[in-house]
C-alpha cells in the first residue's frame with residue numbers, strides 16, 4: 315500500500331473509533347480529504363484507495379485538479395475563503411461550497427450555477443471563536459443568513475461549517491463545536507432540514523464527532539504536512 319492509502323485507513327479507523335465512543339454510526343460521518351497544495355497525482359492515489367470526496371481552498375488550483383480528474387467522478391468541495399470575482403468558476407467546478415459567510419456571495423453562486431445542473435450544496439461558515447477568527451458569519455446572524463440563502467434557486471442549503479481557533483484545550487473545542495450543533499438544531503427547530511455539520515480536522519476530529527460532526531475535513535493526516 316502507498317502511504318496515502320495507509321493514512322486513509324488510519325483516519326477512517328479514527329473516525330470509526332470516535333463514532334463508537336459516543337454511540338454514533340461510523341457511516342454517518344463522511345471523510346472529506348483536503349488536498350490543497352497537493353498535486354492531482356496524490357488525489358488520484360487517494361481515489362485509488364477508495365476516497366471519493368475532496369476539499370480545496372484555492373480556486374484555480376482546485377478547479378484545475380477537478381478538471382484533470384473529471385473522468386473519475388469525484389466530489390469536489392470548496393472550503394476556503396471566497397471572493398466575489400471567483401464565484402463563477404466555483405459555482406460550476408465544485409459540488410459543494412462550505413464557506414458561505416455573506417449573502418452577496420451566495421446570490422452570485424446561485425445565479426452563476428449552470429441551468430440544468432442540480433443545485434450547488436452549500437454550508438454557512440460560522441465564526442464561533444469571536445475575535446480569534448476573522449472568517450464566518452457571527453452566530454447571532456446565522457438565522458437571517460440561512461433564511462435568505464435557503465430560498466436561492468441555484469443553491470441547496472445543507473448545514474453549517476466551522477473552524478475553531480487552534481487550541482489543545484479539549485473543553486474549548488467541545489464548546490465551539492457544540493455551539494455549531496446548537497445553531498443547526500435551532501434552525502431545524504424553525505423548519506429547516508439541515509443534515510450537515512462540517513467540523514473537525516486532523517488534530518480535532520474526535521472532539522468534533524463527539525459534538526455531532528457529519529463531515530470531517532482532513533488534510534495533514536492523509537497527505538502529510540504541507541510545505
Ligand SMILES: *Cc1c(COP(=O)(O)O)cnc(C)c1O
Pocket residue numbers: 348350371393394477515516517531532533534535
Ligand atoms: C486546510 C484545511 C483543513 C485541513 O486541515 P488539516 O489540519 O491539514 O487536517 C480543513 N478545513 C479547512 C477549511 C482547511 O483550510
